[in-house]
Amino acid sequence: MNYTHILLDVSSRRERAAVCEYALLLAREHHAQVTAVNPGAPDVNNPSRAAARGVAAMDEFEALAQQYPDVAWRRFSATGSWIDTIAQEGLYSDLILTRQFDPNDSPRYAGYDAPVNIALLSGRPVLVVPRADRFSRVGSRVVLAWNASAESARMVCAALPLLVHARAVDIVIVTETPRRPGTVAPVTGDDIGSYLARHRVEASITTVAAGALEVSEVLLSVVADKGGDLLCMGAYGHARLRKLVVGATSRALMRNMMVPTLVAC
Structure with a gap:
C-alpha cells in the first residue's frame, strides 16, 4: 500500500x-x-x-x-x-x-x-x-492519536500507507476527565488495534491521563518520550458562517509541533 x-x-x-x-x-x-x-x-x-x-x-x-x-x-x-x-x-x-x-x-x-x-x-x-528542523526519516516510529471519533477514523485510513511502512506504531489515547456512572465506556484502543492488525500493522496501545495538561501538551510529551518521528491525528474543523473554524487541540499542535504531523478531518 x-x-x-x-x-x-x-x-x-x-x-x-x-x-x-x-x-x-x-x-x-x-x-x-x-x-x-x-x-x-x-x-x-x-x-x-x-x-x-x-x-x-x-x-x-x-x-x-x-x-x-x-x-x-x-x-x-x-x-x-x-x-x-x-x-x-x-x-x-x-x-x-x-x-x-x-x-x-x-x-x-x-x-x-x-x-x-x-x-x-x-x-x-x-x-x-516543522519549520525548525530537518528530518531524514519518513515515519519510522509513528505516534497515532486516537479518540474513537470520525476524524480520527478518517486519519487512520489516510495514514495507512505510512503505517504499513513504519517500524513501530504507538496508539495513544488521552483521557481528559474521569468517567461518570452511566456514561459511555472509555476508549480502550483494542478495536483500532485489531483494525490495524488486519492491515498488517502491529501497534502498541498507551493510555495517558491528561490531568491538568492540555491534550496537545500530552501528545507532544508522548512523541518525545517514544522518540516518534511522525504524529498522526484527526483534526477537528468545520465551516461556520463562511469561516473555517479549527479546534483548540488541532491549533495548538500546529503551533507547537515538534515532528512532521499528518492531519485529516
Missing part, C-alpha cells in the same frame, strides 16, 4: 529545501510522483518581483529533484488564494505536503490553522513539516 501522488507546496520562502527533501524522500519510499505547486496572488505593486520569486522557488525544487533520479516529478505555478489553490489541486492527490506556518514569512499566509483548513476543504490528508 503506497501513496501514488504527492502534492508539494513550495511557496514558503524560508527553509524551503527541508520540505522539498522530505517530499522527495517520501516519494522515493512510496514510488510516488511529486507535483510541486507555487500558489499565491502576484504582488500588484511589483509583479515582476513576485514572478521572479516563484521561478526561484521552482528552480530550487527542480535542483533538488534532480538528485532523486528514481522519483517522478513535475512543477507548475498558479495564482489565487494560497489555501484555496492547494486545496483544489489536492483533490487529485493522495497526500498534500506543506510546511508549518512561519510568522516571519510572507504576511499573505493564513496562519497556523492553514493545514487543517486545507485538509477540511480538500478531503485529503495534509502532512506538515
Whole structure:
C-alpha cells in the first residue's frame, strides 16, 4: 500500500529545501510522483518581483529533484488564494505536503490553522513539516492519536500507507476527565488495534491521563518520550458562517509541533 501522488507546496520562502527533501524522500519510499505547486496572488505593486520569486522557488525544487533520479516529478505555478489553490489541486492527490506556518514569512499566509483548513476543504490528508528542523526519516516510529471519533477514523485510513511502512506504531489515547456512572465506556484502543492488525500493522496501545495538561501538551510529551518521528491525528474543523473554524487541540499542535504531523478531518 503506497501513496501514488504527492502534492508539494513550495511557496514558503524560508527553509524551503527541508520540505522539498522530505517530499522527495517520501516519494522515493512510496514510488510516488511529486507535483510541486507555487500558489499565491502576484504582488500588484511589483509583479515582476513576485514572478521572479516563484521561478526561484521552482528552480530550487527542480535542483533538488534532480538528485532523486528514481522519483517522478513535475512543477507548475498558479495564482489565487494560497489555501484555496492547494486545496483544489489536492483533490487529485493522495497526500498534500506543506510546511508549518512561519510568522516571519510572507504576511499573505493564513496562519497556523492553514493545514487543517486545507485538509477540511480538500478531503485529503495534509502532512506538515516543522519549520525548525530537518528530518531524514519518513515515519519510522509513528505516534497515532486516537479518540474513537470520525476524524480520527478518517486519519487512520489516510495514514495507512505510512503505517504499513513504519517500524513501530504507538496508539495513544488521552483521557481528559474521569468517567461518570452511566456514561459511555472509555476508549480502550483494542478495536483500532485489531483494525490495524488486519492491515498488517502491529501497534502498541498507551493510555495517558491528561490531568491538568492540555491534550496537545500530552501528545507532544508522548512523541518525545517514544522518540516518534511522525504524529498522526484527526483534526477537528468545520465551516461556520463562511469561516473555517479549527479546534483548540488541532491549533495548538500546529503551533507547537515538534515532528512532521499528518492531519485529516
